[in-house]
Amino acid sequence: MALKRKFVPKREKTSFPESWRRLHDAALASYRHSYAPYSSFPVGAAIETEDGSVYGGCNVENASYGGSICAERVAICKAVSEGATRVKRVLVLTPQKALVPPCGFCLQFISEFGSEKTEIGLGDLKELKSVGTMAEYLPNRFGSSHLAK
Numbered sequence: 001m002a003l004k005r006k007f008v009p010k011r012e013k014t015s016f017p018e019s020w021r022r023l024h025d026a027a028l029a030s031y032r033h034s035y036a037p038y039s040s041f042p043v044g045a046a047i048e049t050e051d052g053s054v055y056g057g058c059n060v061e062n063a064s065y066g067g068s069i070c071a072e073r074v075a076i077c078k079a080v081s082e083g084a085t086r087v088k089r090v091l092v093l094t095p096q097k098a099l100v101p102p103c104g105f106c107l108q109f110i111s112e113f114g115s116e117k118t119e120i121g122l123g124d125l126k127e128l129k130s131v132g133t134m135a136e137y138l139p140n141r142f143g144s145s146h147l148a149k
């Protein structure tokens with residue numbers, strides 16, 4: 001008996017602006033690999049680095065909950081591991097209609113590799129719903145300049 005193949009459309013019909021399309025494609029592709037057996041809350045993310053490269057990430061949970069990592073940090077770790085350390089834009093996708101911003105850990109992580117102008121886009125799988133900047137998300141953020149030398 002032939003196994004039924006799960007239908008996965010090659011491209012979602014979206015209302016993402018063209019300028020966010022590559023980020024959306026990468027975030028959606030990673031979203032499909034989300035490992036979220038404990039929260040049942042799949043997340044996909046993508047970042048664009050200053051050289052124009054795009055890296056996707058998904059949340060990866062662990063039975064030891066503290067070992068879990070968010071999609072945004074996975075995407076940034078992929079970029080850094082390939083030598084790209086300047087984040088220009090971030091996109092976070094969830095299946096929820098409500099806006100789901102990055103958590104505090106991820107904002108701090110984005111801040112490390114971004115700037116006050118780094119854009120953070122939020123959307124569901126089909127629509128970009130919000131774009132804000134790092135300065136708006138974390139106006140008084142902690143950074144390397146606060147470390148005593």
Ligand code: ZN
Nearest residue numbers: 070102103106
């Ligand atoms: Zn997070």
